[in-house]
Amino acid sequence: MSDKAARLEAIAEEIRAHVPCGVAICEQATNLVPGEGDPDAEVVFVGEAPGASEDRQGRPFVGAAGKLLDELLAEAGLAREEVFITNVVKARPPRNRDPRADEVAHHWPWLEAQLDVIRPKVVVPLGRHAMARFVEGVTITEAHGRPVHETAKGRTVVPWYHPAAAIYNRRLRDTLAEDARALAALLRRR
Numbered sequence: 524m525s526d527k528a529a530r531l532e533a534i535a536e537e538i539r540a541h542v543p544c545g546v547a548i549c550e551q552a553t554n555l556v557p558g559e560g561d562p563d564a565e566v567v568f569v570g571e572a573p574g575a576s577e578d579r580q581g582r583p584f585v586g587a588a589g590k591l592l593d594e595l596l597a598e599a600g601l602a603r604e605e606v607f608i609t610n611v612v613k614a615r616p617p618r619n620r621d622p623r624a625d626e627v628a629h630h631w632p633w634l635e636a637q638l639d640v641i642r643p644k645v646v647v648p649l650g651r652h653a654m655a656r657f658v659e660g661v662t663i664t665e666a667h668g669r670p671v672h673e674t675a676k677g678r679t680v681v682p683w684y685h686p687a688a689a690i691y692n693r694r695l696r697d698t699l700a701e702d703a704r705a706l707a708a709l710l711r712r713r
């Protein structure tokens with residue numbers, strides 16, 4: 524196992540063994556979901572929080588939103604095995620409600636640690652909750668598909684709409700597909 528893979532696995536182990544911590548969403552989860560993928564990924568996708576399928580399986584984006592994410596990855600010329608996929612919040616909020624700010628704050632250090640190990644060229648936050656801490660003061664409608672260069676971190680952040688929002692929305696799906704093709708072009712230019 525490479526050094527990066529071992530460091531990511533150590534973070535994943537810490538997440539899986541996290542409870543009890545006194546925070547309800549962590550303690551109510553069937554499984555906390557650390558995320559998975561290539562430790563040398565150029566692109567990291569950051570969702571909001573696990574849903575029911577992810578909570579059951581302990582893996583990110585394995586339900587309906589994951590199926591659409593897989594199609595978008597293909598549109599971007601990326602295989603699931605070559606990217607890293609995780610979430611801002613690693614535990615499923617009850618009834619899939621939005622994660623609260625205190626819950627995001629509780630889980631955020633894990634995402635930072637994962638990004639510090641992987642050092643991706645591009646981070647793609649999925650949806651407004653994932654975007655909020657990366658790109659502040661804009662709506663997802665304004666920010667989606669627009670690269671923001673974080674010079675200090677040596678990476679580019681490109682928010683997308685959340686795939687779950689596009690499952691029953693053809694127009695949003697077309698927008699996501701356009702943003703996926705733009706990501707493919709961005710990766711070719713780098």
Ligand code: URA
Pocket residue numbers: 570571572573574577582583584585586588589610687
């Ligand atoms: N939605 C998310 O934001 N993350 C997942 O892992 C699954 C669905």
